[in-house]
Amino acid sequence: MDIILKILLIVLIADFISGFVHWLEDAYAKPEMPLVGAIARENLLNHDKPRDFLKKNWWQSSYDLIALGFGILAIAWFVFGMMNGWLIFLVVLSVNANQIHKWAHQNRQEKPWLVSKLQDWNIMQGARQHGRHHRGEKNTYYCVMTNVLNPILEKVGFWVGIEKLILMITGVQRRQDAM
Ligand SMILES: [Zn+2]
Ligand SMILES: [Zn+2]
Numbered sequence: 001m002d003i004i005l006k007i008l009l010i011v012l013i014a015d016f017i018s019g020f021v022h023w024l025e026d027a028y029a030k031p032e033m034p035l036v037g038a039i040a041r042e043n044l045l046n047h048d049k050p051r052d053f054l055k056k057n058w059w060q061s062s063y064d065l066i067a068l069g070f071g072i073l074a075i076a077w078f079v080f081g082m083m084n085g086w087l088i089f090l091v092v093l094s095v096n097a098n099q100i101h102k103w104a105h106q107n108r109q110e111k112p113w114l115v116s117k118l119q120d121w122n123i124m125q126g127a128r129q130h131g132r133h134h135r136g137e138k139n140t141y142y143c144v145m146t147n148v149l150n151p152i153l154e155k156v157g158f159w160v161g162i163e164k165l166i167l168m169i170t171g172v173q174r175r176q177d178a179m
Contacts, residue, residue: 010086012148014093019143019150021097023159026138027174044177047138050105058099065095093145101144104130122147138177 022043029040046053053061069091076082104127108116119126125147132150133141141150142159153159163174 006086007089010090011093011146014090014097015143015145015149017094018097018100018145019153022142022144026142027159027163028172030175040175047134047177050134054102054105054110056102061098061102062095065098069095097144100124101130104144139174 025036025039025043029036029043031037031041031044033040042053073083073088073091076087103111103115103119104125115124118124123146125143125145129141129147129150130144139159140154143149143153167173
């Protein structure tokens with residue numbers, strides 16, 4: 001039981017990280033910025049033409065997250081002397097966020113049978129919930145892995161809340177996208 005709870009917790013942490021990074025990119029990365037500008041442009045393209053990024057293979061859509069994941073593991077090991085299976089599991093899940101996002105956009109013929117089933121069983125996020133992120137101003141439902149966190153975070157106004165807090169403290173407004 002303990003193990004199942006731990007797995008669940010790690011999955012939810014990975015889901016939250018996927019949402020947090022996605023929110024940062026959508027709310028504060030601007031296309032004209034150095035470095036992160038490329039990510040902002042890619043996300044805007046995904047909002048506009050959600051099927052465009054499906055052409056990428058796993059490596060093409062995950063290499064940047066894999067590099068980041070190795071960086072985090074290296075810091076954990078060399079700076080904090082910390083390394084265990086749970087941390088590795090968290091990193092492995094998190095670096096696959098873009099792949100899981102891609103699966104939510106693909107139809108059944110384009111993805112493995114097991115993935116469709118995991119989505120049917122509400123274990124992995126599928127098109128129905130992820131589609132909500134692509135509606136309107138694209139400023140809700142940022143988490144891409146499960147169906148658990150998004151409804152809760154929207155209910156408590158989590159993203160709007162931290163955007164207000166950031167505006168209050170720093171005066172920085174979230175990015176306004178043309179609809
Ligand atoms: Zn987005
Ligand atoms: Zn999407």
